[in-house]
Structure formats: C-alpha cells, structure tokens
Amino acid sequence: MKSSVRVKRINGKEYLYEDTPYYDKEKKQIRHRSRYLGKNVDGKPVKKVKAPRNTYHYGEFLPLLDTVKKLGLEEILSEYLSDEKARMLLALSFNRVVRPLPFYQAASWYETTWLQNEWGLDLSGPRISELLSMIGESSIPDKFARRLIERDAPQGSLIYDITSISSYSRQIGLLEHGYNREHTGIRQVNMGLVIDKEKTIPLLYDVYPGSITDVSTLLNTVKKMRAMGVQDCTLILDRGFFSTGNIDELMKSTLKFVVPATYQLKTVKQLVSKMHRSINDPNNLHMYGKETLFVKSVELDVGEHCLKGYCYYSLRKEHGDEDSFYRKLHDLKARLERFELKKWMKPYHVFQETCAGYTQYFTWKLVEGRFQVKIKKNAVAQRVNKMGLYILFTNDTLSWDECLSTYKSRDLVEKGFDILKNDLEARPLNIQKESTLKGLLFVNFLSLILKMRLLRMMKDTGLHEKYTIDSLLFELEKIKKIELEDGTQVTTELTKKHKELLKPLGLCA
Structure with missing residues (x-):
C-alpha cells in the first residue's frame, strides 16, 4: 500500500x-x-522553527529512548494506538521521570525538548485530558501488559504487593476510605503491582476500590497472570496476603510462592510461641552473609493444607526493632501529653490520629483538659516477644537461605512504590474523572518501567555507587541539541564526565 x-x-x-x-x-x-x-x-x-537559533534539552532522554527501544514499548503501544497517541504517552511518561510537572504545564516543558522537534506533538491540556480519559475507558493497559509479558517471558520470581494512592476528588467511585498506608485519612484507590525480579521491571498492575483489602486482591491477580501466559514463576508476597483462602487458592494453582506468616491467625501465634522457646538452640545457628541467624524448619496446617517453611531468629533484628519500637512509644506518649486540646476537638479522634497503628499499646484519660497516658505492659510484651523472629512459608523446594534470599528481593516492589508515589508525584491526586485517573495511573506505570530499568542499568554498571537516578539525569541534561539558522542540528560537545556516563550504559549522543 x-x-x-x-x-x-x-x-x-x-x-x-x-x-x-x-x-x-x-x-x-x-x-x-x-x-x-x-x-x-x-x-x-x-523541520525548522521561527527563531533563528534554539537550544533543546536532549541528553536526559538518551537512556529513556534506549529503554523504550530495547523493551519495545513504542512498538507495543502502536499496536493499539496511533503513532501520535503512542508518542504522547511516552512523552508524558518521560516528563514523569525527568521533571514531574502538572500536566497543564507539560506543553511548556515539551517545547524546550528535542522531542518537540522530532515528534511534533500537541501536548495541550485538553489533548492530554482526552488521551488519559480514552486510555482509562479502554482495555489498553491490560493489552499492553499481556504483550509486555509475552516479550519479557518471565520465568523466575514475580513480586506482588498493593499500595494506596490518595485523592481529594469526591466524584470518583473507586475512591473509598480503607486501610490507608500513608495514614492521611484521605479517600484512596488501591493499586496492585507485579514486578519481574530478574529484569526488575513492573509487568502489570491492577486498580481496586480503596476499601478492598490486600487479601481479597490476590485471587484476581493470579487469574489475570494466568490469562496473560505467566506459568513457571514464584510469587513473592507480603504477610498481608497470608490467609486461609489465599493459601488454598495458591496451593491449588501451579504457581510457587513465598509468603511470611501473619500473627493474626491463632495457629501462627501458637507456632511463634513454640519457636521462641527453642529457636536459639546453638545447633540451629547459621550465617547469612555476615549476619548470624538461628533457623529451624517448621510446618503449619492452614485449612486443608500442610505448609512447610522456615523460622528465622535474628538477634540484630530483634535489638534494632526493639529499640525503634520503644522510641516510637516514648515519642507518641510525649506528643499526646504535650497536646493542647481545643474546645472543639474530640479527644478520641485526636488520640486515634496521633497514635495510628499504635493505639493498642496505650490507655488514656483526660485530666484538666490534658491527656494522661499509660503504656499497656502486656500488649507491649506480646509485641516485643515476636521481635527478631519471623516465619516464611513456601510450596517450592527451597533451602532456608534460598527461601530467605527470594523473600528479601521484595525490596524491589517497595522501591517501585516509593518511585511511583514520590519521585513520580502520584500522590495525592486531584482528578475529577475515574477514566482520567486510570489513564494517569497507566502513564505512571510506563514511567515506573523506565525508571526501574534505568536503576537496574546503573547497578549493573556500577554507576549507582556515585550517582542517583536524579543526579545522573541532571548531568546528562547538560547535553543539548542546538538548531542553527539553516535548520542544521548539532549536539553540544561532550565533557569527560558525559563520556564516563554514556559509555557504561552503551549510549552515544
């Protein structure tokens, strides 16, 4: 044609x-x-602008464009969108990585970049809103995830967790009050994220109403992963997903898993008490890197299944956790006792907000308009007795150190959420349409892929020892594209530092 x-x-x-x-x-x-x-x-x-000479931001996009090419992100997006819309999404995700701005300022930022000269996009506010709404009303995020999984072909471990993203909007049905991990009291939407441990990139995400608990999201995610072709992988979960129902579903599936026990179950509490009396036997002593650990094999009946795993006890972790816990109790008690209650304030609400997550360790009463606080000895003793001791269960044939190493890779998803909610400024949102919210989360998902991939590249080359992602992009930002009067484009001279950054990443300006 x-x-x-x-x-x-x-x-x-x-x-x-x-x-x-x-x-x-x-x-x-x-x-x-x-x-x-x-x-x-x-x-x-x-390809010429009115001004006789222009300077464009260029260098910071080199690693991002390289990642887009190697992961086939533009190619995948173009299967479901026009080239223009695919590049609009990429431009917005670049902005989230390089210089997060409100989208109504995206056009001003875009006009200063080399992308504008190459792609010629319209990033005005109405066009962005139209694009985000269209994405949010479509199945494109799921289709994109399916194609990404097909290309990535994950075979190792997948990490799954869920986080809350707050919003001030009153018009979005997904926003509900629930367990807020930021303790803001603002309505929220929950976002589940699956990350490929080996390649350190997110593969898919789910969006749930804010009142949905961690436990109830897992089954739907497992079904979605199955539908998208995920087969022989180990699912790494947080303790929030440990429940009789989830364990039953996981055992019935062919997915392997590693999950820590939650202390909410009576049988787990009994097992922890038993282990606390016997775990520090010298015959259970092992070295994990430079850390001394006591390790013992355990079994636990959960529903119809007998789970196998390992109990770990760390003296260093116990002392660190205990010190941090007592410091927190002291600070909260002091804060309450210093608090000056106003007549219109409700003491119960003040107590709940001040001690969120720690209310079970205090009793209080008002004396002459002031809090008088006591610490519950028994509640504190129960908490302290668990410190340094944790149990990991798995249906895989892993040794104690393999099981522990696999679980510790969950740091990746914590890093991913930190990037998503802080570096990419995904909280708190101020959006009025549910479709726009979903579209924005997809842009942030693309941004997260780019930033986590860049972080992996820096670690593989050792650049992370001298640079953060932000400082690396700041140095590369000094590489400019200059357009001369006749329309010719030239790149500014590379410094020694630029060459030291580009060469390990396999990039050229």
Missing part, C-alpha cells in the same frame, strides 16, 4: 505527516501509521 502526505493543523500551524496504510491481521482491517515530516512551508516539510 502506498504512503501519502497529509496536512495537520496544530495550534493554528500546519505540519506534514507521512500516512502509511497497512493491514492489521489481528483486527482484520486497514490501519494507518503516521510519521512526522516537518512544518508545512509552501507544501514542503521543513
């Missing part, structure tokens, strides 16, 4: 695009790919 050139008006200016039709075998219909040619000047494409 022959290509043709079409004119497109953006903000009152005309641009030329090459339109190439092709036959989509999957959808059994003719589709079109468009390629930006340049500004329309007397019917000819010219």
Whole structure:
C-alpha cells in the first residue's frame, strides 16, 4: 500500500505527516501509521522553527529512548494506538521521570525538548485530558501488559504487593476510605503491582476500590497472570496476603510462592510461641552473609493444607526493632501529653490520629483538659516477644537461605512504590474523572518501567555507587541539541564526565 502526505493543523500551524496504510491481521482491517515530516512551508516539510537559533534539552532522554527501544514499548503501544497517541504517552511518561510537572504545564516543558522537534506533538491540556480519559475507558493497559509479558517471558520470581494512592476528588467511585498506608485519612484507590525480579521491571498492575483489602486482591491477580501466559514463576508476597483462602487458592494453582506468616491467625501465634522457646538452640545457628541467624524448619496446617517453611531468629533484628519500637512509644506518649486540646476537638479522634497503628499499646484519660497516658505492659510484651523472629512459608523446594534470599528481593516492589508515589508525584491526586485517573495511573506505570530499568542499568554498571537516578539525569541534561539558522542540528560537545556516563550504559549522543 502506498504512503501519502497529509496536512495537520496544530495550534493554528500546519505540519506534514507521512500516512502509511497497512493491514492489521489481528483486527482484520486497514490501519494507518503516521510519521512526522516537518512544518508545512509552501507544501514542503521543513523541520525548522521561527527563531533563528534554539537550544533543546536532549541528553536526559538518551537512556529513556534506549529503554523504550530495547523493551519495545513504542512498538507495543502502536499496536493499539496511533503513532501520535503512542508518542504522547511516552512523552508524558518521560516528563514523569525527568521533571514531574502538572500536566497543564507539560506543553511548556515539551517545547524546550528535542522531542518537540522530532515528534511534533500537541501536548495541550485538553489533548492530554482526552488521551488519559480514552486510555482509562479502554482495555489498553491490560493489552499492553499481556504483550509486555509475552516479550519479557518471565520465568523466575514475580513480586506482588498493593499500595494506596490518595485523592481529594469526591466524584470518583473507586475512591473509598480503607486501610490507608500513608495514614492521611484521605479517600484512596488501591493499586496492585507485579514486578519481574530478574529484569526488575513492573509487568502489570491492577486498580481496586480503596476499601478492598490486600487479601481479597490476590485471587484476581493470579487469574489475570494466568490469562496473560505467566506459568513457571514464584510469587513473592507480603504477610498481608497470608490467609486461609489465599493459601488454598495458591496451593491449588501451579504457581510457587513465598509468603511470611501473619500473627493474626491463632495457629501462627501458637507456632511463634513454640519457636521462641527453642529457636536459639546453638545447633540451629547459621550465617547469612555476615549476619548470624538461628533457623529451624517448621510446618503449619492452614485449612486443608500442610505448609512447610522456615523460622528465622535474628538477634540484630530483634535489638534494632526493639529499640525503634520503644522510641516510637516514648515519642507518641510525649506528643499526646504535650497536646493542647481545643474546645472543639474530640479527644478520641485526636488520640486515634496521633497514635495510628499504635493505639493498642496505650490507655488514656483526660485530666484538666490534658491527656494522661499509660503504656499497656502486656500488649507491649506480646509485641516485643515476636521481635527478631519471623516465619516464611513456601510450596517450592527451597533451602532456608534460598527461601530467605527470594523473600528479601521484595525490596524491589517497595522501591517501585516509593518511585511511583514520590519521585513520580502520584500522590495525592486531584482528578475529577475515574477514566482520567486510570489513564494517569497507566502513564505512571510506563514511567515506573523506565525508571526501574534505568536503576537496574546503573547497578549493573556500577554507576549507582556515585550517582542517583536524579543526579545522573541532571548531568546528562547538560547535553543539548542546538538548531542553527539553516535548520542544521548539532549536539553540544561532550565533557569527560558525559563520556564516563554514556559509555557504561552503551549510549552515544
């Protein structure tokens, strides 16, 4: 099929695009790919701006564009979207990584980048809102995840966890009050995330109403992973997913798993008490790196299944946890006793908000308008007795150190959530439409792929010892593209530091 050139008006200016039709075998219909040619000047494409000379941000995009190419992200997006919309999503995700801004400022940022000269996109507020809403109302995020999993072919361990993202909006049904991990009291949406441990990239995510608990999300995620072709993998879970129902479903599936026991079950409490009396036998002593550990094999009946695993006891962890716990109790008690209650304040609510997560360790009463606080000895003793001791269960044939090493890789998902909610500024959201919220989460998901991949590249090359992601991008940002009067583009001279950064990453400017 022959290509043709079409004119497109953006903000009152005309641009030329090459339109190439092709036959989509999957959808059994003719589709079109468009390629930006340049500004329309007397019917000819010219990649030239009005100003006689311009400088564009360029270097910081080199590792991001390389990641997009190697993971096939633009190729996957273009299967379900036009090239223009696919690049809009990539541009927005680049912004989340490089310089997170409110989307109404994205156009101003984009005009200063080399991307504008190459892609010629319209990133005005209305166009972004339209794109996010369209993504949120479609099945594109799931289709994208399926194709990413097909290309990634995960065979090792997958890490799953869930986090809360808060929003001030009152018009989105997904936003509900629930267990808020940030203790903000704001309504929230819950986001589950699956990360490939080996390649350290997120593969898929799910969005749930804010009141849904961790326990009830796992079954749907396992079904989705199965439907997307995930087979021989080990699922690494947090203790929030340990329940009789989840264990039953996991044991019935062919997925392997590693999960710590929760102290909510009576049988687990009994097992912990038993282990606390016998775990520190010198015959149970092992070395894990430079750490001394006491390790013992354990079994536990959960529903119809007998779980096998290991009990670990760390003196270093016990002392560290105990010190941190007592410091927290002291600080909370002192804070309550210093608190000056106003007449309109409700003491119970003040206590709950101040001691969120620690209310079970205090009793209180008001004396002359002030809190008088006592610490519950028995509740504290029960907590302290558990410190340094934890139990991991698995249905895989792992040794004690393999099981522990596998579980410790959960740090990846914690890092992912930290990036998502802080570096990418995904909280608290101020969005009025559910479809727009879902579209924004997809952009942040793409951004998370880019940033976690870049972090992995830095660790593999040793750059993480000298640079953070932000400091590395800051140095690369000094590499500019300059457009001369005749439209010629040149790259600024590379410094020694630039070469030291680009070479290990396999990049060239």
